[in-house]
Amino acid sequence: MEIRTLRYFLAVAREENMSRAAETLHVTQHTLSKQLKSLEGELGKKLFTRHSFSIKLTDEGILLRNRAEDLVAMADKIEQEFVSLDDITGGELYLGLAESYQIKYLARAIKEFKVNYPTLRYHITSGDTEQIADKLDKGLLDFLVLAELPDSRKYEYLAFPESDVWGLIIPIDDPLAKNKKISVSDLKGLPLFCSGQAWENELRTWAGNDYSQLKLEGSFRLSYNGSIFAKEGLGYLLTFEHLIDTSYNSGLVFRPLTPKLESNLYIAWNRYQTFTPIAKRFLQHLRTTFIDTGK
Structure with missing residues (x-):
């Protein structure tokens, strides 16, 4: 074949x-x-x-x-x-990304890196951890950004400088929008949207014994799509802060969960991965950049 x-x-x-x-x-x-x-x-x-x-x-x-x-x-x-082995000014990078406003740190790192490697070309795949981790394991990606602690038996990783805060996306004219924070009792019986992965992990832990009383109306891999359903009154979206436009004219508001729920973000790579020259240099740059920004 x-x-x-x-x-x-x-x-x-x-x-x-x-x-x-x-x-x-x-x-x-x-x-x-x-x-x-x-x-x-x-x-x-x-x-x-x-x-x-x-x-x-x-x-x-x-x-x-x-x-x-x-x-x-x-x-x-x-x-x-193999084409890029002799390219001292660039090469190809393949990255799989989870959704987070902290991707800005990665974008800044790439921008800084391109100053010294102007012909760098990067390829981005977005999705949840299951989707993009599979591509990394198959060797289709160089780096993986995920919103859960990587398996240290398989991966090495760096933590992003901040944490992502969980909350609820609510139509601005909904009575629930008057709340400053959202507790698990506020969510009981409501049609909720969330990624399937987070629903089974972070949200299950956060809700504790009340988890069985929460209703997953639909699961979304992309928060933006979930926010459209929320805006149309089909339910409420559980997601990270800063992912969805909640400005004055957006018709939506974000309210953080209480007790506070946070997720850390990591960039990971296979523990026994053989890097291309450009990927190796980029990792060195990431180590310096992420240390400088706080972790």
Whole structure:
């Protein structure tokens, strides 16, 4: 199974049309069709269901797409790493980020780093810990930013300078917005939005024996989407302070939880990771930067 063939397969899966995929790949439709039939023969499974004007993935095709995306991304990363070995002014960095206003410290570190390495190119993947940790473990990322203490058996890490404060996003005209702080008793019976990971961890610990009386209306990986649902009156969003616009005209307010709930943020990397030269230099820069800002 060749990487080129997997690229062909992913193009067809993306376009859902053989002729359009052939155009994007700059190959003939005959060549593309031949490669895909060869791939199906190699795997012994039908990967597509062909219709008059479109192509749909079978269940086996969906499985291959998920695996092929990682394999092609890894191949691209390897190629870029070797190209950048002799690049003394830059290279490629791959980072997976959790949501936090503290990402500003990372952004500042990158900006400062680019002064000495102006051709640096960085690639950002956002998501919750489960999503981005999987990519780090597969070698698709150099660094991972997460809002929970990393497993020291697998990772080394640095702590960000501050902590994130948990609270509730509330429509400004809601009676609950009059509260200065939000207790667990205020939340009982209310439709709540939160990331599934935080709901099962931080919020469970914070609520204690009252946890079973809290209602998760829906889970969101991205707080912004949850805030839209909250603004439309579908529920209330539990999230970090500073992630959502709660300015005067936003229609929303943030109220911190009581007792206070905080989460620390960390940037982590695999304990036995082999860094590219640019990633190694960036880590050295991070160590200095994060020490200077307080931790």
